[in-house]
Amino acid sequence: MIIDLRTYTMVPGRLKAFLELYEREGLPVQRKHQGDPIGYFVTEIGTNNQVVHMWGYESLGDREKRRAALDADPEWIAYRAKSGAAGNVQHQENKILKSVSFSPM
Incomplete structure (x- = not known):
């Protein structure tokens, strides 16, 4: 299994608008082709205005x-x-993560 880890840094003040548009129009199309994400998050501590999401393949x-x-x-x-x-x-930053032999995923 590999994981596509993506981090988007938003223009300050635009996080809510991004998430609303994505949930309404982007996510349904993405689910059609990729299934459900492993996780979709926003940063609470650390670098502000970031969206982090992971998709498994x-x-x-x-x-x-x-x-x-x-x-x-x-x-x-x-x-x-x-x-x-x-x-x-x-x-935007992308990383492809590859699990190791002892990973639970």
């Missing part, structure tokens, strides 16, 4: 296939255009 090939289907979905394309135009995200 069987392999890099599985991730590539499901992401390609998502990226080709007209609903996702429309959501991404709307989200980008809203100017909510200041910075």
